[in-house]
Amino acid sequence: xxxxxxxxxxxxxxxxxxxxxxxxxxxxxxxxxxxxxxxxxxxxxxxxxxxxxxxxxxxxxxxxxxxxxxxxxxxxxxxxxxxxxxxxxxxxxxxxxxxxxxxxxxxxxxxxxxxxxxxxxxxxxxxxxxxxxxxxxxxxxxxxxxxxxxxxxxxxxxxxxxxxxxxxxxxxxxxxxxxxxxxxxxxxxxxxxxxxxxxxxxxxxxxxxxxxxxxxxxxxxxxxxxxxxxxxxxxxxxxxxxxxxxxxxxxxxxxxxxxxxxxxxxxxxxxxxxxxxxxxxxxxxxxxxxxxxxxxxxxxxxxxxxxxxxxxxxxxxxxxxxxxxxxxxxxxxxxxxxxxxxxxxxxxxxxxxxxxxxxxx
Amino acid sequence: xxxxxxxxxxxxxxxxxxxxxxxxxxxxxxxxxxxxxxxxxxxxxxxxxxxxxxxxxxxxxxxxxxxxxxxxxxxxxxxxxxxxxxxxxxxxxxxxxxxxxxxxxxxxxxxxxxxxxxxxxxxxxxxxxxxxxxxxxxxxxxxxxxxxxxxxxxxxxxxxxxxxxxxxxxxxxxxxxxxxxxxxxxxxxxxxxxxxxxxxxxxxxxxxxxxxxxxxxxxxxxxxxxxxxxxxxxxxxxxxxxxxxxxxxxxxxxxxxxxxxxxxxxxxxxxxxxxxxxxxxxxxxxxxxxxxxxxxxxxxxxxxxxxxxxxxxxxxxxxxxxxxxxxxxxxxxxxxxxxxxxxxxxxxxxxxxxxxxxxxxxxxxxxxxxxxxxxxxxxxxxxxxxxxxxxxxxxxxxxxxxxxxxxxxxxxxxxxxxxxxxxxxxxxxxxxxxxxxxxxxxxxxxxxxxxxxxxxxxxxxxxxxxxxxxxxxxxxxxxxxxxxxxxxxxxxxxxxxxxxxxxxxxxxxxxxxxxxxxxxxxxxxxxxxxxxxxxxxxxxxxxxxxxxxxxxxxx
Numbered sequence: 032x033x034x035x036x037x038x039x040x041x042x043x044x045x046x047x048x049x050x051x052x053x054x055x056x057x058x059x060x061x062x063x064x065x066x067x068x069x070x071x072x073x074x075x076x077x078x079x080x081x082x083x084x085x086x087x088x089x090x091x092x093x094x095x096x097x098x099x100x101x102x103x104x105x106x107x108x109x110x111x112x113x114x115x116x117x118x119x120x121x122x123x124x125x126x127x128x129x130x131x132x133x134x135x136x137x138x139x140x141x142x143x144x145x146x147x148x149x150x151x152x153x154x155x156x157x158x159x160x161x162x163x164x165x166x167x168x169x170x171x172x173x174x175x176x177x178x179x180x181x182x183x184x185x186x187x188x189x190x191x192x193x194x195x196x197x198x199x200x201x202x203x204x205x206x207x208x209x210x211x212x213x214x215x216x217x218x219x220x221x222x223x224x225x226x227x228x229x230x231x232x233x234x235x236x237x238x239x240x241x242x243x244x245x246x247x248x249x250x251x252x253x254x255x256x257x258x259x260x261x262x263x264x265x266x267x268x269x270x271x272x273x274x275x276x277x278x279x280x281x282x283x284x285x286x287x288x289x290x291x292x293x294x295x296x297x298x299x300x301x302x303x304x305x306x307x308x309x310x311x312x313x314x315x316x317x318x319x320x321x322x323x324x325x326x327x328x329x330x331x332x333x334x335x336x337x338x339x340x341x342x343x344x345x346x347x348x349x350x351x352x353x354x355x356x357x358x359x360x361x362x363x364x365x366x367x368x369x370x371x372x373x374x375x376x377x378x379x380x381x382x383x384x385x386x387x388x389x390x391x392x
Numbered sequence: 393x394x395x396x397x398x399x400x401x402x403x404x405x406x407x408x409x410x411x412x413x414x415x416x417x418x419x420x421x422x423x424x425x426x427x428x429x430x431x432x433x434x435x436x437x438x439x440x441x442x443x444x445x446x447x448x449x450x451x452x453x454x455x456x457x458x459x460x461x462x463x464x465x466x467x468x469x470x471x472x473x474x475x476x477x478x479x480x481x482x483x484x485x486x487x488x489x490x491x492x493x494x495x496x497x498x499x500x501x502x503x504x505x506x507x508x509x510x511x512x513x514x515x516x517x518x519x520x521x522x523x524x525x526x527x528x529x530x531x532x533x534x535x536x537x538x539x540x541x542x543x544x545x546x547x548x549x550x551x552x553x554x555x556x557x558x559x560x561x562x563x564x565x566x567x568x569x570x571x572x573x574x575x576x577x578x579x580x581x582x583x584x585x586x587x588x589x590x591x592x593x594x595x596x597x598x599x600x601x602x603x604x605x606x607x608x609x610x611x612x613x614x615x616x617x618x619x620x621x622x623x624x625x626x627x628x629x630x631x632x633x634x635x636x637x638x639x640x641x642x643x644x645x646x647x648x649x650x651x652x653x654x655x656x657x658x659x660x661x662x663x664x665x666x667x668x669x670x671x672x673x674x675x676x677x678x679x680x681x682x683x684x685x686x687x688x689x690x691x692x693x694x695x696x697x698x699x700x701x702x703x704x705x706x707x708x709x710x711x712x713x714x715x716x717x718x719x720x721x722x723x724x725x726x727x728x729x730x731x732x733x734x735x736x737x738x739x740x741x742x743x744x745x746x747x748x749x750x751x752x753x754x755x756x757x758x759x760x761x762x763x764x765x766x767x768x769x770x771x772x773x774x775x776x777x778x779x780x781x782x783x784x785x786x787x788x789x790x791x792x793x794x795x796x797x798x799x800x801x802x803x804x805x806x807x808x809x810x811x812x813x814x815x816x817x818x819x820x821x822x823x824x825x826x827x828x829x830x831x832x833x834x835x836x837x838x839x840x841x842x843x844x845x846x847x848x849x850x851x852x853x854x855x856x857x858x859x860x861x862x863x864x865x866x867x868x869x870x871x872x873x874x875x876x877x878x879x880x881x882x883x884x885x886x887x888x889x890x891x892x893x894x895x896x897x898x899x900x901x902x903x904x905x906x907x908x909x910x911x912x913x914x915x916x917x918x919x920x921x922x923x924x925x926x927x928x929x930x931x932x933x934x935x936x937x938x939x940x941x942x943x944x945x946x947x
Contacts, residue, residue: 079861080849082780093776100774104767114738115759122677124745133938134745138946139683147735148686148728155724158774162724163717165776170713222710227547228643230708230783234849238779241709244546245637246644248710261861265783265851266708267540269547270460273854368460 076258080234086260086281087252089169089237096165103154169238171251174219178251179212182221185229185242185264188271188369189332189345194291204294205321207332208345210279213287214254222248227269233262233277241266254281263346270368276346293339298323299390307387314374316384322391331371337391344369356385419503420918421488424510426814428485429807431514432478438521439473440881442466447838447871453859463855464538468561469520471541475657476565477517479795482803483664484509484575487603489814491579493909493916494597496588496925501581502574509574516568523560537561540853542654543624545635545646550628559628562621569614576610579603588908590927594688594947597907597930598681601688602667605695606660612699613656620649644709651702659698661795662762663691665802666733669755672809673737675905676752677744680943683736684930690729690736697726707778716775723773730766734759749903750824754805757832761797765790768843783853786846792839801831804884811888812902816914817895823887830880838873841866906931 078086085091174180182203184191194204212218222231224242232239236252254260262277282290300308308325311317317326323335337343343350343358344366357364360381362371376384406414415423446466449457458466488506492499500506524535537557539547548558583604587596596604624646626632633639635646674681681687703711703719711719737759746752768790772778781787804827811819845866850857857863901910910933912921928935929943 081862082847082849089776090780093780096774097771097777097780100771100777104770108764108767111734111738111763112760115741115756115763118738118741119746119756122741122744122746124678124747128745133678134743136680136941136943136946137682137739137743138680139686139739143739144683144686144732144736148732151728151731155728158724158770159717159721162720162774162776163713165774166713166716166720169776169779170716172712227552228544230851232783232849232851234780238776239708239782240779243637243643243709245640245642246710262849263851263854267464267544267547267783267853269552270464270538272464272851273460273856276858 076256078235078256078258078260080232080260080262082234084235086256086258087236087254089250089252090235092165092169093238096161099161100158103158107154171249174249175217175251175253178217178219180219180221181210181212182223183210183231183242185222185224185226185231185268185275186330187226187269188264188275188366190231190275190277191225191332194294199295204291205333206294206336207340208278208342209340210277211287211290212254212279212281213284214257214281216284217251217253219251220249222250228266229264229268229275230266231262231277232265233260233279235260236262236279239265254279257282271366274345274347274366274369276342278342278346290339293392294336296336298325298335299392300324301387301390304383304387304390307383307385310376310380310384311387314376315372316374319371334388334391337388339392352385352389355388356381359384359388419499419507421492421500421503421506422814422916422918422920424506425485425487425489427510428481428488428513431517432482432485435473435477435481435517437881439470439478440877442470442473444874444878446470447874449855450857450867451871452868453857453864455856458855460855461538464540464853465536465557467853468537468540472520472537472561472565474795475541475661476568477513477520479661479799480568480572481513483606483661483799484572486664486668486803486806486810487579487606488575490810490909491582491600491603492586493813493912493920494600494907495583495586495591496908496921496927497582497586498919498921498924500578501586502578505574506578509571509578512571512574513568516564516566516571518564519567520560520564523557523564526556526560542650543646544650545624545643546637548624548628549636559625562625566618566621569618572610573614576607576614579607580611583607588924588927590932594685595927595930598670598684598687598691599664599667599907601691602663602670605691606663609656609660609663609695609698613653613660616649617653620646620653623649644706647706647709648702651705652699654705655702656695656698658791658794659694661799663694665758665762665799666691668802668806668809669737669758671907672751672755672805673740675809675903676747676749676755677741678747679740679744680931680934681736682739682742683732686732687736690732693729694726697722697729701726704773704778707775708782720773720775724770727766727770734763734766749808750819750821750828751805751808751903753825753828754801754808757828758798758801758805761793761801761835765793765797768793781846783851784846785842785850785852788852789839789842789846792835792842796835796839804828804831809903810909811891812898813909813914813916815892815895816898817891818898818902819891819895820887823883823890827880827884827887830876830883834873834876834878834880836873837876838870841869845870901933904937906934906937908932 083094085094180195182193182195190208192206192210195202196204220231222240222242224244226244229242230239231242231250236254237250240248240250242248258281260279260281264272264275268275312325317328319328319331321327321333321335340350342348343355348354348358348365361373362369363373415427418424445458446463449455449463523537535557537560539553539558543561546552583600623632623634627634627636633641635641635643637643670681670687701719701723704723707716772781772787772790808819808824845863848862850863898914900913908925911925929947931943935942935944
C-alpha cells in the first residue's frame with residue numbers, strides 16, 4: 032500500500048515537473064504550417080516521446096510495470112537514505128567525546144546480517160517474477176491477428192517502410208520516413224537494416240527495438256489515439272544519429288485507406304515541369320532515389336509521392352518549397368554529414384528540379 | 393620531509409633532471425602507484441574538457457558549438473578516456489601503492505613487470521590521443537575515433553570507419569589493456585605470496601580483498617576484449633569477416649564479446665571504490681567494520697555474478713523472452729550482495745563517533761550517490777522498462793551516478809585519506825570541504841536531470857536535439873552543473889599543489905588508523921618497513937593501541 036501511494040506521488044511530481052514541456056509543445060511541422068495540404072490525415076495532436084504518456088498496449092504495460100518498479104526503488108531509496116542520514120546525524124562525534132575513548136566495537140550480528148540478505152532476496156524474487164510475466168505479455172513472437180504488416184529498414188540516416196500488401200503490384204508499398212497507420216489495429220513491424228545498427232523508438236507506442244544488419248527483429252504496437260507520434264533513432268549509428276527522427280501518423284481507418292490510395296496511385300507526370308524531370312534523370316539524383324517510372328535508385332528515400340509527406344531529411348526540416356530548394360542546393364547545410372551530395376546545380380536548374388518535385392503528389 | 397637515515401639518496405638534494413630520471417627508471421611500487429594516479433588525474437582533466445564541450449553543444453537545441461562528427465568524437469574519447477585512462481589506472485595505482493603496505497610487504501611480487509605495466513598504460517593512452525593527429529588516413533575522414541566507447545560493429549568496419557581512427561582506438565586500448573593484465577597478475581601474486589607473518593586470509597584489510605577480486609576480474613574479462621579487438625583488426629586488415637554482416641559475420645557477436653568484458657569492467661571500476669570505503673568509514677566512525685566475513689562473501693559473489701549479467705546491455709537487440717528473463721534475474725541477483733555492503737557500511741557508522749573530515753564527507757557522499765545509481769540500475773534490469781530506458785539519457789544519468797557519484801567520489805575520499813601517507817603532508821580541510829560541496833552540487837545538477845530527459849524520450853549520443861519536446865530545460869540545468877564541477881576540481885588541484893609545499897606535516901598516523909600502512913613513516917621509506925611487521929588480527933594497529941582489548945580476542 033505505501034508503495035502504491037509512493038508511486039502516485041512520483042506520478043504527480045513527474046506530471047507537474049514535465050507538464051509544461053509536454054502540453055505546451057509545438058512541432059516544427061505542426062499542421063497548417065507546411066505544404067502538406069493533401070496529406071490524407073487531418074492531424075489532431077502531436078504526441079511527444081514521453082514514456083509516461085502511453086497510447087498503445089506495449090507502452091501502457093511498460094508504464095504500469097514502471098510504477099511498481101519506481102515504487103519499490105523509491106521506497107528503498109527513502110528507507111536506506113533515511114538510515115544513512117539518521118546514522119550520520121545521530122552518531123557524529125559529540126563535543127565531550129575525546130580522542131582515544133573509542134565507542135563500543137561491534138564486529139557484526141548474525142540475525143541482522145541474515146535479515147538484510149533475506150529481505151533484498153525477497154524483493155528480487157518479486158521483481159524477477161513480475162519482469163518475466165511482463166516480458167511474456169509484451170514480447171510477441173508472431174504477428175497479432177489481423178495486424179498491418181510493415182517492414183522497417185534503417186538506413187544512414189533515414190527510415191524506409193514497406194507495407195506488405197498482396198493486392199498491389201509487387202506485393203508492397205514503399206514509403207519513407209513517415210509511417211502511417213490506422214488506429215486501433217495492431218501494427219507488426221519487421222525490423223531490418225541496410226547498413227549499421229539503428230533502433231526504432233517511439234516511446235508513446237512501444238519500447239525500442241534494434242534494426243540489425245543480417246538479423247531480423249520484430250516489434251508491435253496498436254495506436255489508440257489519432258495524432259502524430261514523435262520519436263527518433265535510439266542506437267548510435269554515425270554522424271547524423273541525431274538527425275534520424277521518427278514520425279508515425281495514426282488516423283481513422285478510412286483516412287488511412289485514403290492515404291494508402293495516394294501511395295498506390297501512379298506517378299504524377301506534369302509536362303509543365305519536364306525540364307526539372309530531365310535534370311533529375313540526367314544528374315546523379317536518379318542513382319539513389321526512386322520515382323516510379325522515372326528512376327529506380329535504392330540508396331535514398333523513394334520520392335514518388337514526396338508531397339504527401341510533411342518533412343524532408345528524415346524529419347529534420349519541414350517540406351516547403353524554399354526549404355526543399357535549399358536542401359537540394361546543399362544538403363550538408365541542413366544535415367551536415369549526411370550521404371546526399373550537393374550537385375552544384377545553377378539557380379535555374381535548382382528552380383526546375385524543385386518545381387518538378389513539388390508536383391509529386 | 394621525514395627522511396629516514398636508511399634512505400640511500402635524499403631526493404630533495406637532487407637536480408630536477410635526476411629527480412625525473414629517478415621516477416622514470418623506478419620499479420618502486422609507491423612511485424609507480426603515484427605515477428598511475430597522477431597521470432590518471434591528468435587524463436581526468438582531459439576527459440572533463442571533452443565533457444564540457446559536449447555540455448556546451450547541448451546547452452540549447454540545434455546548437456552549433458561542435459560539428460556532428462566533432463561531437464561524436466568527443467563522446468567516444470570521453471567514454472574511452474574515463475574508463476580506460478582514468479578509472480582503471482587511478483584504481484590500479486591505489487592498489488599498487490597500498491597493497492604491499494597493507495600486507496606488510498617490501499614491494500610487489502614482480503617490480504619490473506609492474507613498471508612495464510605502467511609504461512604500457514602511458515603509451516597506450518598516448519597512442520589513443522595521437523589519433524587526433526594521425527587518425528585521418530584519408531582527407532576529411534576526421535581525427536579521433538567516433539564510434540562510441542563500445543565501438544559497435546559494423547560502425548567500426550572499413551566501410552563505415554574509413555580512416556585510421558578505429559585502429560588507434562583498438563591499439564591504444566589493447567596496449568594499455570596488456571598493462572592492466574600484468575598489473576592484475578602482480579596483484580594476485582603479491583597478495584597470495586607476500587603477506588607478512590600472521591596475516592591470514594581473513595585478516596587481510598578489505599581493500600586488499602577487493603583488489604584481489606579485481607585482479608581476478610581483470611584477468612578473466614580483459615583478454616576477451618583484447619581477443620575481440622584482434623578479430624576486429626583481422627576484419628579491417630586481413631579480410632576476415634567476424635563482424636561483417638555482408639559475409640554472414642555477426643554484429644551481435646561483437647556485442648556479446650564486448651559486454652562479456654564490459655560488465656565485469658564496471659565492477660573493476662567500482663570494487664576498488666568499495667575497498668576504499670571499507671577502509672575509510674571504520675576509521676572515521678571509530679568502529680571496526682561491521683560483518684567482515686559477510687563483506688568478503690559479498691565481494692566474491694559480486695565478482696562471480698558479474699560474469700553472468702553482460703547481456704543486460706543488449707535487451708533491445710531482440711533476444712528471445714527466456715534469455716531476456718535469465719539476464720534480468722542474474723542482474724537483480726547482484727543487487728543482493730551490493731545491498732549487503734551498503735547495509736554493512738551503515739552498520740559500521742551506527743553507534744560510532746563519526747569525525748567529518750573531508751575524506752569521510754566524500755565517503756558519505758559516495759554512499760548517498762552510489763545508492764541512487766544502484767537503484768536506477770535495478771530499474772534498468774526490468775527488461776520491458778529497459779526497452780524504454782535503454783540507450784536514452786536515463787542510462788547516461790545512471791552510470792554517471794555510479795561512476796562519478798560512486799567511483800570518483802570514493803577516489804577523492806581516498807586521496808584525502810592517503811595523501812598524508814604518500815607525501816607526509818596533510819591536504820587543506822577547508823579547501824577540501826569547498827571541493828566536496830561544489831562537486832556534490834555540480835554532479836546533482838548535471839546528472840539528475842538526465843534521468844528526466846531520458847524518460848521524456850531523449851536518446852543518448854545525439855549531437856543535438858529538436859526543440860519543443862521538453863528536453864530544453866533539463867539540458868540547460870545539466871550544463872549549469874558543469875562550472876560547479878570545474879571549480880571543485882580546480883580548487884582540488886590548487887589544494888594539492890599548495891599542500892605539497894606548505895601542508896601541515898602529517899606524521900606516520902594522522903587519522904589514528906588501524907591498518908599496517910600507518911605503522912611506517914609518511915612517506916614510507918623505499919623498503920616500506922624497517923623491519924617486516926607481524927599481523928595479529930584484521931586491525932593490527934588497534935591491537936597495539938588497545939592491548940587490553942585486542943581484535944584477536946573476537947576472531
